Structure formats: C-alpha cells, structure tokens
Amino acid sequence: MNAASHGEFRIGSESDIVAARKVVRNAATALGFGITDVTRIVTAASELTRNIYHYARSGVMRWRAISRDARLGLELTFEDSGPGIPDVAKAMEAGFTTSKGLGLGLPGAKRLMDEMTVRSQVGKGTTVEVRKWLRK
Amino acid sequence: MATENISVIKLRNLLLVTVPPDPDDQTVSALQEQVLQAMAQHECRGLVLDISTVETLDSFFARTIAETVQMVGLMGGRTVLAGMRASVAVTATQLGLTMGKALTALDVDRALDLLDSAPSGDGV
Numbered sequence: 393m394n395a396a397s398h399g400e401f402r403i404g405s406e407s408d409i410v411a412a413r414k415v416v417r418n419a420a421t422a423l424g425f426g427i428t429d430v431t432r433i434v435t436a437a438s439e440l441t442r443n444i445y446h447y448a449r450s451g452v453m454r455w456r457a458i459s460r461d462a463r464l465g466l467e468l469t470f471e472d473s474g475p476g477i478p479d480v481a482k483a484m485e486a487g488f489t490t491s492k493g494l495g496l497g498l499p500g501a502k503r504l505m506d507e508m509t510v511r512s513q514v515g516k517g518t519t520v521e522v523r524k525w526l527r528k
Numbered sequence: 529m530a531t532e533n534i535s536v537i538k539l540r541n542l543l544l545v546t547v548p549p550d551p552d553d554q555t556v557s558a559l560q561e562q563v564l565q566a567m568a569q570h571e572c573r574g575l576v577l578d579i580s581t582v583e584t585l586d587s588f589f590a591r592t593i594a595e596t597v598q599m600v601g602l603m604g605g606r607t608v609l610a611g612m613r614a615s616v617a618v619t620a621t622q623l624g625l626t627m628g629k630a631l632t633a634l635d636v637d638r639a640l641d642l643l644d645s646a647p648s649g650d651g652v
Contacts, residue, residue, distance in 0.1 A: 435585070439587060
C-alpha cells in the first residue's frame with residue numbers, strides 16, 4: 393500500500409487540469425471511494441487545480457492516504473506561489489470572483505469535501521488543503 | 529495540443545453532439561464554437577448534448593454549457609442535456625451549478641421526443 397499511498401503532481405498548463413483529475417480519480421478509486429464520492433473529489437480537485445492555473449499559473453498538488461480514528465481518507469493539498477487571496481472569507485462566498493469565473497471554485501470545493509483549510513498570504517501564495525473520509 | 533474529438537451529427541432538423549468523457553477547457557470551448565457553426569449552417573431547431581459518458585462536470589464546463597444553451601436559444605433553438613450520470617448530478621448540485629435554460633432528459637431517445645414536442649425557439 394505504501395507505494396501508492398501518496399503522490400505529487402505539478403500544475404503548469406491548462407491540460408494539467410485534466411491530468412490532475414486523472415491522478416485524483418485513480419487515487420480515490422484505489423482507496424475504495426464509491427463512484428459518487430470519487431466524482432465529488434475529482435470535481436473539487438478540478439476546481440482547485442484550475443484556480444492554481446488561473447491565478448498563479450503554476451503550482452503543485454499533493455495527495456496522500458490518511459487515517460484518523462480508524463477511518464481512512466484522502467487528503468489533497470494545492471500549493472502555489474501566486475498572488476495570494478487578500479480576503480479568504482470573501483473568496484469563500486459563493487458567487488464572489490475576481491476573474492470571469494462563476495465564483496464557485498473555493499466554496500464549491502468545500503461543499504464537495506468533508507474538510508477544507510485555506511492559508512493565503514498576499515504576494516506569497518496560497519495553500520488549500522481538502523480531505524474526504526471514507527464512509528464506514 | 530490536440531483537442532479531443534467532438535462528434536456533431538445532423539439528425540433531421542436537430543444536432544446531436546456527443547461530449548467526450550473528460551474534456552479539457554480547450555475542447556469544451558471548441559465544442560461551443562462547433563455547435564454554433566453547425567446550428568447556423570444546417571438551420572437546426574434543436575440541439576441534443578449527449579453527456580452520458582461525462583465523468584466530471586466542473587464549473588468551467590457548466591458555464592460553457594449554460595452559455596451555449598443561451599446562444600442556441602438566441603438563434604431560435606432549444607437545447608436538451610441528455611444522460612447526465614447520477615454521480616455527476618449529485619456533484620453538480622452540491623457545487624451549485626445551474627445549466628441555464630437547458631431542458632434535460634434521461635437519454636438521447638427521450639431528448640428527441642422532448643424536442644419533437646417542445647415549441648421551437650426561445651421567443652426572441
């Protein structure tokens with residue numbers, strides 16, 4: 393299990409959004425998530441990868457299998473050195489966007505996942521961490 | 529980078545478009561362009577978007593579809609989204625996606641029935 397319990401994927405072009413989805417789909421499926429949860433996780437990853445490509449141009453996605461209280465889960469971390477988010481609370485509001493998007497990326501990803509943490513510093517970059525737990 | 533193949537078929541006075549399973553942004557944008565061109569060229573009254581193989585419907589994809597529905601509407605046509613998977617429907621709803629004025633159907637067969645009975649155009 394160790395060989396496939398974590399991984400890293402660099403994001404640097406638009407086609408990496410689809411490629412990142414494949415990486416996440418494989419990881420989530422291998423962990424035993426059902427089709428609906430796999431779709432939720434992959435869609436959240438698609439939004440967060442697009443955010444990196446759109447706002448920071450490049451970054452990295454890391455995934456790893458996690459466990460807590462005998463529950464298994466998947467953790468995805470999206471890290472970039474882009475412009476950062478001046479007001480994270482505002483960015484979490486549905487419909488708020490500084491680009492031409494729908495403003496669903498961050499709040500949508502949060503609804504699709506079980507846990508989400510956003511750390512951002514203007515001028516330094518943004519790290520978004522999301523987790524989904526396997527239902528027992 | 530090559531975009532994935534998009535199949536646009538004219539069927540009587542309708543367009544049947546099969547969306548590839550995992551399209552990138554470029555393919556999604558190309559799809560919109562091809563659809564609008566074909567609508568104009570063939571003077572179609574309706575569009576069926578077969579999304580039965582689509583596994584991931586994210587906000588960019590949804591926005592482009594909603595836009596396309598609106599554009600096709602302005603051109604006098606109706607759009608039916610056919611065959612959305614259950615897992616995709618659950619995810620799209622939680623994500624907060626809306627598909628504009630698109631009609632929906634369980635599969636392509638029912639989509640064709642729906643367009644046969646729907647009044648043409650958007651009243652524009």
